[in-house]
Amino acid sequence: MPQHSFKLNGETVTVEAPDDLRLLWVLRDIIGITGPKYGCGLDVCKACTSHINCKAFNPCSVPVGEFTPTDEITTIEGLADRSTGALHPMQQAWLDLDVAQCGYCQPGQIMAAIAKVRQAKAAGREIGDDDLDEIRNICRCGTYVRIREAIKTAAAKM
Amino acid sequence: MADDSSPRPGTPGRRRFLGYVLAAPTLLVAAQLGVDAADPKSAEASIPSPPEPADLMDLGDALTLAALPTSNLISIRIDSDGTASFAMPRAEVGQGISTAIAMLIAEELDLPLDRVKVTLADARPELVFNQFTGGSNTIRSMYRPVRTAAAIARARLLSAAADRWQVPVSELTARDGVITSRTGRTATYGSLAEEAASARTTAVSARLKERSAFSLVGTPQNRLDARAIVTGAKKFALDLDVCPGAKPAMVRRPPTINGTVDSVANLAAVRAMPGVTDVAVISTGVAVRGETFGQCVDGVRALEVTWHGGSVDGESDDTVLRKLKAATPPLAVPPLPGASLDAEFVFAFASNSALETNNAIADVKPDRAEIWSSLKSPIDAQQMIAGRLGLPQSAVTVHVTEGGGSFGRKLFFDAALEAAEISQKMGKPVKLMWHRTDDFRHGRAHPMCFSRIRATYALGNVVSYEQRHASVATDFSHGLGEALTATAAKLPVGDLGFSETVFELTQSVPYNFGVTTQVLNEVPLKFHTGSMRDVYSPNVVCARELVVDRLAAKMHKDPVAFRRSFLKEDRYRAVLDKVAELGDWGRKMPAGTAQGVAVHTEFKGCTAVLVEIDCRPETTGRKIPDAVTGPRVTKVVMVVDVGLPVNPRGLEAQMIGCVSDGIGLALTESLHISGGLPLEGSWDDFFYTRQWNTPTDVQIVIMPPTTGEPGGAGELGVAGSFAAVACAYARATGTVPASFPINHGTLSFVPLPREPSIPQSPTDGLDHAF
Numbered sequence: 001m002p003q004h005s006f007k008l009n010g011e012t013v014t015v016e017a018p019d020d021l022r023l024l025w026v027l028r029d030i031i032g033i034t035g036p037k038y039g040c041g042l043d044v045c046k047a048c049t050s051h052i053n054c055k056a057f058n059p060c061s062v063p064v065g066e067f068t069p070t071d072e073i074t075t076i077e078g079l080a081d082r083s084t085g086a087l088h089p090m091q092q093a094w095l096d097l098d099v100a101q102c103g104y105c106q107p108g109q110i111m112a113a114i115a116k117v118r119q120a121k122a123a124g125r126e127i128g129d130d131d132l133d134e135i136r137n138i139c140r141c142g143t144y145v146r147i148r149e150a151i152k153t154a155a156a157k158m
Numbered sequence: 159m160a161d162d163s164s165p166r167p168g169t170p171g172r173r174r175f176l177g178y179v180l181a182a183p184t185l186l187v188a189a190q191l192g193v194d195a196a197d198p199k200s201a202e203a204s205i206p207s208p209p210e211p212a213d214l215m216d217l218g219d220a221l222t223l224a225a226l227p228t229s230n231l232i233s234i235r236i237d238s239d240g241t242a243s244f245a246m247p248r249a250e251v252g253q254g255i256s257t258a259i260a261m262l263i264a265e266e267l268d269l270p271l272d273r274v275k276v277t278l279a280d281a282r283p284e285l286v287f288n289q290f291t292g293g294s295n296t297i298r299s300m301y302r303p304v305r306t307a308a309a310i311a312r313a314r315l316l317s318a319a320a321d322r323w324q325v326p327v328s329e330l331t332a333r334d335g336v337i338t339s340r341t342g343r344t345a346t347y348g349s350l351a352e353e354a355a356s357a358r359t360t361a362v363s364a365r366l367k368e369r370s371a372f373s374l375v376g377t378p379q380n381r382l383d384a385r386a387i388v389t390g391a392k393k394f395a396l397d398l399d400v401c402p403g404a405k406p407a408m409v410r411r412p413p414t415i416n417g418t419v420d421s422v423a424n425l426a427a428v429r430a431m432p433g434v435t436d437v438a439v440i441s442t443g444v445a446v447r448g449e450t451f452g453q454c455v456d457g458v459r460a461l462e463v464t465w466h467g468g469s470v471d472g473e474s475d476d477t478v479l480r481k482l483k484a485a486t487p488p489l490a491v492p493p494l495p496g497a498s499l500d501a502e503f504v505f506a507f508a509s510n511s512a513l514e515t516n517n518a519i520a521d522v523k524p525d526r527a528e529i530w531s532s533l534k535s536p537i538d539a540q541q542m543i544a545g546r547l548g549l550p551q552s553a554v555t556v557h558v559t560e561g562g563g564s565f566g567r568k569l570f571f572d573a574a575l576e577a578a579e580i581s582q583k584m585g586k587p588v589k590l591m592w593h594r595t596d597d598f599r600h601g602r603a604h605p606m607c608f609s610r611i612r613a614t615y616a617l618g619n620v621v622s623y624e625q626r627h628a629s630v631a632t633d634f635s636h637g638l639g640e641a642l643t644a645t646a647a648k649l650p651v652g653d654l655g656f657s658e659t660v661f662e663l664t665q666s667v668p669y670n671f672g673v674t675t676q677v678l679n680e681v682p683l684k685f686h687t688g689s690m691r692d693v694y695s696p697n698v699v700c701a702r703e704l705v706v707d708r709l710a711a712k713m714h715k716d717p718v719a720f721r722r723s724f725l726k727e728d729r730y731r732a733v734l735d736k737v738a739e740l741g742d743w744g745r746k747m748p749a750g751t752a753q754g755v756a757v758h759t760e761f762k763g764c765t766a767v768l769v770e771i772d773c774r775p776e777t778t779g780r781k782i783p784d785a786v787t788g789p790r791v792t793k794v795v796m797v798v799d800v801g802l803p804v805n806p807r808g809l810e811a812q813m814i815g816c817v818s819d820g821i822g823l824a825l826t827e828s829l830h831i832s833g834g835l836p837l838e839g840s841w842d843d844f845f846y847t848r849q850w851n852t853p854t855d856v857q858i859v860i861m862p863p864t865t866g867e868p869g870g871a872g873e874l875g876v877a878g879s880f881a882a883v884a885c886a887y888a889r890a891t892g893t894v895p896a897s898f899p900i901n902h903g904t905l906s907f908v909p910l911p912r913e914p915s916i917p918q919s920p921t922d923g924l925d926h927a928f
Contacts, residue, residue, distance in 0.1 A: 029451060041451075041455070042920065055927040056928055057924060058926070061919055087388070091389065094387075095385060100383075102512070103386075103392050104562030105513050133850040136848065141252050144814075145818075
């Protein structure tokens with residue numbers, strides 16, 4: 001069985017898995033990291049959104065063989081400050097606005113939101129409604145309105 | 159359970175309620191579930207319509223009535239760490255009941271909210287009808303019992319402190335989990351928990367706080383699980399590590415609904431695939447168990463299966479619609495030339511799939527079984543699973559887990575039943591997960607229905623209003639059906655079947671439209687159906703409110719003024735007036751855009767919704783990859799009166815969700831049935847509201863307490879939102895839609911293959927990183 005090494009939430013991990021096993025199942029079924037959720041396995045619902053080298057991506061649609069030892073993968077569990085435990089401003093905004101309902105999609109929503117704010121900032125603009133319209137993450141509880149408010153609130157602090 | 163010797167509702171004073179102190183080493187208090195019957199309401203003004211059944215007694219009343227004769231106790235425990243614990247016999251699926259119930263307990267106990275722990279109770283068969291989460295009934299049915307238990311606990315703690323210090327209780331105060339004497343001595347609830355315990359079970363009574371004394375109930379509070387959610391710590395069933403050896407399992411399903419396995423050509427080859435541990439033919443397909451879900455996907459797809467036909471192979475949207483039209487009950491009032499209005503509406507199938515797909519953990523041994531799943535009718539699940547496995551009900555333990563959304567889906571336990579069957583056949587524990595594509599195609603859906611309406615009017619009044627609703631049969635074969643059967647003789651609906659009973663108990667016209675009748679008929683087609691957030695109301699009310707707008711136009715009245723003049727109750731007028739004021743009703747808008755308004759009353763509450771929609775080509779033609787855009791709702795104002803809001807922030811959250819649901823149902827969200835299967839197989843096919851269809855301006859206004867009793871909230875906002883969007887669309891385009899959602903006539907995606915039943919995951923995820 002092939003071995004795969006990458007950095008996961010600040011720690012180097014090595015796992016044995018077939019090359020084509022999607023990272024989501026490596027995280028959930030082998031390592032036991034369950035923050036990224038299964039919602040479709042089709043790169044559509046975005047419930048598993050995590051970060052690779054500070055960019056948002058969906059582990060359900062990347063074979064584990066594609067990662068290298070220098071790749072830094074961050075899931076929702078690794079988002080808070082690792083030394084102080086302080087929440088990321090996006091997590092804090094989610095709490096302040098009480099965004100979540102069932103909570104199933106929210107780890108993915110938060111990870112996507114952070115990347116979207118960074119993307120807007122890199123393009124030299126504040127995040128606006130057009131950017132928010134591009135977020136594809138499904139929330140079947142329909143919390144979209146509070147998600148938009150929370151992202152705008154957190155963006156000012158990022 | 160209520161002691162009626164004290165002052166009646168509406169008069170000053172405090173009512174006593176009975177409960178128990180249970181024999182236990184720490185303080186354990188209890189009360190029975192069940193609430194007072196509702197007061198009949200009276201109609202007034204215009205041509206009075208006699209009260210309909212739903213006015214006299216609604217579904218929630220029927221459910222609580224069902225609970226009365228058989229209910230057992232719910233209990234609250236005070237531990238030496240000063241916390242209060244309550245194992246709630248309901249399912250938390252995001253609707254916020256855990257937080258609201260904790261607030262009720264904290265309020266009555268005078269304990270900080272963060273010291274109340276609400277968990278989800280395992281299936282408790284002794285509760286019979288009282289462990290059913292549906293009909294927006296949780297807060298209504300729990301409001302008194304949990305407060306009674308908490309009030310008894312508080313009184314016992316005060317007595318224990320009085321005994322310890324040898325002072326009268328009247329010299330003590332309780333606040334924030336601490337009891338203080340007049341002389342300044344203090345004792346925490348935790349330190350008193352054992353002294354307050356009882357060696358025997360005794361019945362006691364307690365006075366509940368007056369509403370005017372509430373300091374927590376009615377204030378906005380955040381969800382108690384919010385931090386766990388944003389850190390990824392909240393555990394749903396498939397996140398649990400509770401069952402050693404429970405490995406992933408998935409199912410290959412048939413190409414048509416309810417198809418069954420004829421033969422499998424390559425069982426041995428699939429069993430030998432990397433990571434696959436077991437393969438078994440089951441009643442719903444072929445199950446594959448493996449080390450990871452990814453390897454289960456590979457195994458499921460590799461299976462070569464020959465299928466028998468299913469139960470609706472010949473059915474498609476058009477064949478179903480023909481049957482519905484033929485089954486629509488006749489109208490009674492003849493059409494009057496120039497004084498009557500006829501309308502017909504079609505509502506497509508809609509999936510109630512949650513973001514968490516159907517799933518369950520099952521560990522079946524020869525003599526017992528253990529199940530973990532998010533279940534809204536766990537007792538029924540326990541009975542059915544026991545029957546399927548050939549075990550006594552007492553040998554099946556059913557744990558209720560946190561649920562990732564429900565919307566009606568988790569009333570059923572399809573995955574729990576299936577997981578039990580797989581575990582039994584394989585002789586090993588399994589974690590069963592449905593694939594998303596299966597969740598749409600083989601999961602439950604709100605059935606297609608057809609509504610025909612005739613209204614007659616004369617001399618400025620509406621003289622009659624008839625609505626005839628035909629629907630593919632809704633499956634109520636969960637706890638609700640049994641609860642209603644048990645109560646049937648006490649319901650004001652006569653001798654009706656389950657569905658007709660639910661219809662009668664939920665549907666009432668809030669307007670004085672003279673002779674008013676609403677009738678349901680069902681076509682018994684074997685689709686996988688179920689309730690979807692507010693069962694019949696979204697469709698029935700959307701159709702009605704569109705007709706109300708047309709009636710207003712016929713009678714040359716403004717839609718708000720027209721509704722106002724016919725509404726039966728001041729409460730209803732109050733929410734309508736408020737929404738018209740806050741939403742600036744009647745403001746001038748550009749061509750192709752418009753406002754719409756709707757009123758909905760149910761669950762002892764009411765809503766008025768005002769929306770603005772943009773149907774101009776530059777908006778409807780906006781491009782988002784793999785998405786439907788279409789008209790955009792730009793603004794929503796909703797005013798909601800639930801009688802007594804327990805947690806306004808949670809209520810607002812529910813209404814925001816209802817708005818998202820209403821927009822989807824009106825504009826984009828449906829299943830297309832073709833050759834016995836829904837074509838939708840992913841969230842880019844089934845167009846639930848997305849960010850690009852979300853209004854940028856949403857205002858939810860919660861009315862201050864009106865009735866003083868909490869009404870139902872979880873479903874209350876869907877129908878009004880749906881109807882208001884439909885009315886706005888009709889006003890913006892000048893065309894009243896006859897079919898919903900409005901885009902259903904166009905198939906806006908390429909359907910995934912039927913075979914194999916699930917698609918492979920993509921491999922190019924890194925190309926889309928941003």
